[in-house]
Every structure is written in C-alpha cells, then in structure tokens.
Amino acid sequence: DAGVTQSPTHLIKTRGQQVTLRCSPKSGHDTVSWYQQALGQGPQFIFQYYEEEERQRGNFPDRFSGHQFPNYSSELNVNALLLGDSALYLCASSLAHPDTQYFGPGTRLTVL
Amino acid sequence: TQLLEQSPQFLSIQEGENLTVYCNSSSVFSSLQWYRQEPGEGPVLLVTVVTGGEVKKLKRLTFQFGDARKDSSLHITAAQPGDTGLYLCAGAYGNNRLAFGKGNQVVVIP
Numbered sequence: 001d002a003g004v005t006q007s008p009t010h011l012i013k014t015r016g017q018q019v020t021l022r023c024s025p026k027s028g029h030d031t032v033s034w035y036q037q038a039l040g041q042g043p044q045f046i047f048q049y050y051e052e053e054e055r056q057r058g059n060f061p062d063r064f065s066g067h068q069f070p071n072y073s074s075e076l077n078v079n080a081l082l083l084g085d086s087a088l089y090l091c092a093s094s095l096a097h098p099d100t101q102y103f104g105p106g107t108r109l110t111v112l
Numbered sequence: 113t114q115l116l117e118q119s120p121q122f123l124s125i126q127e128g129e130n131l132t133v134y135c136n137s138s139s140v141f142s143s144l145q146w147y148r149q150e151p152g153e154g155p156v157l158l159v160t161v162v163t164g165g166e167v168k169k170l171k172r173l174t175f176q177f178g179d180a181r182k183d184s185s186l187h188i189t190a191a192q193p194g195d196t197g198l199y200l201c202a203g204a205y206g207n208n209r210l211a212f213g214k215g216n217q218v219v220v221i222p
Contacts, residue, residue: 004154006154031208033208033209033210035210035212040214041214042116042200042202042212042213042214042215043155043200043202043210043212044212045209045210045211048207048208048209055207056206056207056209058209088152090154090155092210094208099208100143100145100157100160101145101157101208101210102157103147103154103155103156103157104154105153105154106152106153106154108152
C-alpha cells in the first residue's frame with residue numbers, strides 16, 4: 001500500500017518563474033492538504049482540497065494556487081516566484097472527516 | 113492565529129537518559145498529533161491524541177494530552193540514538209487543518 005508520494009524531490013528555479021508540484025495521496029484518502037516549511041520552522045498550512053475544490057486556505061497570497069483531480073491527486077502552483085518561496089513543500093492526505101494526516105517526503109524548492 | 117510553542121527548542125542527552133519535551137498553546141484543539149522529522153524528509157506520524165487527559169504509549173515514548181486539550185508532552189524513556197530527530201506537535205482545528213509548532217530538536221549521543 002503506497003503512502004503519499006510527491007514529485008519532483010528537488011527543484012531549482014529563478015525569481016519570477018512559475019512552478020508546479022505534484023502529490024498522490026495515500027490509497028483510500030480523498031483530502032489533500034499542502035504545507036510550506038521554511039528552514040528552521042514548522043510547516044505552515046497553505047490550503048486543502050476535497051472533492052476537487054479548495055475547502056480552506058491559510059494566509060498565503062493568490063500566487064499560490066492548486067488543483068485536485070478526480071483520482072484525488074493534487075497540484076500546487078506558485079507563480080512569480082520570490083526568494084522567500086524557497087522551502088520544503090509538503091503534501092498530506094487524509095479522509096474527509098477529521099482524521100490523521102499522513103505526509104509525503106516533500107519537494108525541496110530553491111529559488112535563486 | 114493558532115500558535116503552538118514547543119520547548120525546549122534543542123535538547124542533547126546521553127544514550128540511556130530520559131527526556132521530556134512540551135507543546136503548549138492558548139487554543140483548544142480537537143486533536144493533537146506528534147510527528148518526527150528527519151532532515152529533508154516529510155514528518156512521520158507518531159501518535160494522535162484526542163481526549164483531554166489521554167495518555168498513549170508507543171514503546172519507550174509516552175504522550176500525554178492536557179485536560180483542557182491545549183497542551184501536550186512527550187516523554188522518552190532510556191533514549192536511543194535512533195530517537196534523534198525533530199519532534200513536531202500539530203493541533204487540529206477548523207476542518208482538519210493543522211497548526212504546527214517549530215519543533216523540539218532532540219540529539220541522543222551514543
């Protein structure tokens with residue numbers, strides 16, 4: 001039974017570029033949440049997707065957007081990259097009702 | 113804003129010693145989860161506590177949820193080098209969104 005998977009593992013971009021990160025949830029899970037973890041910090045909630053819609057959102061600008069597909073996989077898009085967007089981006093999956101979240105290995109994004 | 117404060121931020125102990133780390137908040141959470149994270153990897157779930165006053169044991173790790181569901185502690189008995197890592201607590205609120213602390217970095221010296 002595969003856990004949460006994310007791709008790519010590492011990514012290097014320059015300021016102003018756009019990036020797309022991908023996540024496949026744990027088998028049987030229908031809800032995907034995205035978190036940003038800066039160096040030395042705990043993860044910060046970006047947004048959550050359920051039934052292909054953004055269900056709730058943290059305090060992140062509109063440059064951060066997402067999508068969920070019918071198979072429950074999800075993408076995180078970031079436009080107009082800033083140096084401060086450099087972080088580990090984590091995807092977590094769970095069931096719709098309040099439930100434990102399981103994290104993927106993350107995508108390390110470096111913006112130069 | 114839901115804030116969790118974890119203390120101490122850094123702890124270094126000898127193999128075989130006991131340790132306790134803390135996670136405190138002024139907010140009430142529906143549940144609280146503890147994760148361990150290795151450098152450059154995603155957090156790995158250790159335990160979820162739901163009921164105020166609940167105590168859960170995972171081998172040498174003991175987790176306690178405060179009576180008011182605002183705080184939690186993690187106690188490790190006879191620490192091993194394999195216990196080294198960043199311990200993150202996360203409170204669940206709203207529609208199952210998590211608020212994390214900055215973590216307790218634990219180093220166990222052989």
